[in-house]
Amino acid sequence: MKVPFYGHVKQYQNIQGEIDANLREVLMSGQYVMGPMLKKFEAQSCEYFGCKHAIGVGNGTDAIWLVLMALGIGPGDEVITHPNTFFATAEAIWIAGATCVFVDCDTTTRCIDPAKIEAAITPRTKAIIPVHLYGQCADMPAIWAIAAKHGLQVIEDNAQGIDGRGDTFRQGERSAAVATSFIIQKNLGCFGDGGMVFTNCDEINATVRKLRNHGSAQRDHHSFGFNSRLDDLQAGVLSAKMRHITAWTDQRIALAKRYDAGLAGCRHIALPVCRPGYRHVYHLYEIETRDASRRDALVKFLCDAGIDAKTHYSIAIHKQAGFPWGKPFRIAGSVANAEKNAASCVSLPMFPELTPAEVDAVVAQVRAWDAAQG
Numbered sequence: 001m002k003v004p005f006y007g008h009v010k011q012y013q014n015i016q017g018e019i020d021a022n023l024r025e026v027l028m029s030g031q032y033v034m035g036p037m038l039k040k041f042e043a044q045s046c047e048y049f050g051c052k053h054a055i056g057v058g059n060g061t062d063a064i065w066l067v068l069m070a071l072g073i074g075p076g077d078e079v080i081t082h083p084n085t086f087f088a089t090a091e092a093i094w095i096a097g098a099t100c101v102f103v104d105c106d107t108t109t110r111c112i113d114p115a116k117i118e119a120a121i122t123p124r125t126k127a128i129i130p131v132h133l134y135g136q137c138a139d140m141p142a143i144w145a146i147a148a149k150h151g152l153q154v155i156e157d158n159a160q161g162i163d164g165r166g167d168t169f170r171q172g173e174r175s176a177a178v179a180t181s182f183i184i185q186k187n188l189g190c191f192g193d194g195g196m197v198f199t200n201c202d203e204i205n206a207t208v209r210k211l212r213n214h215g216s217a218q219r220d221h222h223s224f225g226f227n228s229r230l231d232d233l234q235a236g237v238l239s240a241k242m243r244h245i246t247a248w249t250d251q252r253i254a255l256a257k258r259y260d261a262g263l264a265g266c267r268h269i270a271l272p273v274c275r276p277g278y279r280h281v282y283h284l285y286e287i288e289t290r291d292a293s294r295r296d297a298l299v300k301f302l303c304d305a306g307i308d309a310k311t312h313y314s315i316a317i318h319k320q321a322g323f324p325w326g327k328p329f330r331i332a333g334s335v336a337n338a339e340k341n342a343a344s345c346v347s348l349p350m351f352p353e354l355t356p357a358e359v360d361a362v363v364a365q366v367r368a369w370d371a372a373q374g
């Protein structure tokens with residue numbers, strides 16, 4: 001059986017009437033940029049995520065650096081994150097002009113390890129960007145405690161963690177802002193690029209709203225700014241999809257449990273770990289080969305069998321080759337866990353429309369590979 005990695009078309013077909021109705025509404029309104037559908041989706045987002053302000057922007061990368069800029073973080077400042085995330089987390093820090101400081105990840109969740117953060121803090125440190133990697137919240141209470149002790153801002157990179165929460169906390173509760181991405185492959189994905197900033201802070205809200213719109217809050221009045229707006233057609237798609245996000249997350253969790261049960265006992269792979277009480281939204285179902293040198297063989301084995309397996313992300317950011325002008329980052333201590341994650345990660349198909357039979361087909365192939373390893 002062939003098993004795809006994404007189910008974008010299936011998802012559209014399942015709720016086509018709702019999406020088409022919203023698209024028609026936008027098209028007939030004649031207002032496609034900063035129009036009523038964007039306002040409606042922003043209000044809907046505030047209500048759903050329980051935050052004071054939601055600002056639609058061009059993409060998830062912009063969502064991060066627009067917040068950094070609104071906080072006045074830039075050249076000469078350092079921002080702490082971890083290197084086993086998507087490149088854009090660090091890229092956003094660089095776009096803001098700051099230096100990225102990498103600390104290691106936790107060995108079980110692969111999110112930033114709070115125990116490694118304090119040693120990386122210097123007088124130049126201004127913020128921490130934890131990433132809710134693969135869909136599980138970072139240990140926010142520990143991170144908020146460190147930030148409060150050292151007077152640092154926290155910006156949560158929630159591109160992979162929408163609809164997630166911890167055992168005792170909600171995302172963004174004590175952070176300056178939460179930044180998310182709506183690119184199609186995310187758990188809440190539009191039909192192109194999109195992003196959002198969530199914040200309870202009136203000043204960040206006002207500044208990001210201006211920055212995204214050429215520095216303008218009033219017609220013909222401008223300060224320094226950019227063009228990074230979520231357009232109304234994408235907002236219409238997202239508004240329709242938002243009604244389903246809880247059910248889709250529940251479906252992802254059920255599929256993850258099926259993977260967990262099917263893959264239990266495999267000797268050559270490690271399964272994802274969900275912290276007790278957390279709502280892990282399984283943006284990705286990420287396993288690791290215990291022996292990193294066998295990872296590429298597992299991906300090839302699965303792809304040859306028709307299972308679309310991928311890696312997220314096979315090169316840690318500090319190991320990328322694209323820094324011809326010198327390294328815009330500092331590594332604080334060992335990042336061996338992050339490097340191990342990059343070298344051994346394998347993403348199995350995971351989307352709400354995946355069928356139990358498809359999960360079972362993936363499980364059978366992974367088990368076959370595992371058994372052949374001895």
Ligand SMILES: Cc1ncc(COP(=O)(O)O)c(C=O)c1O
Nearest residue numbers: 059060061086088089159181183
């Ligand atoms: C962890 C993480 N941060 C940031 C981004 C950037 O989002 P975008 O591609 O919408 O700019 C992504 C995804 O693309 C991501 O996975």
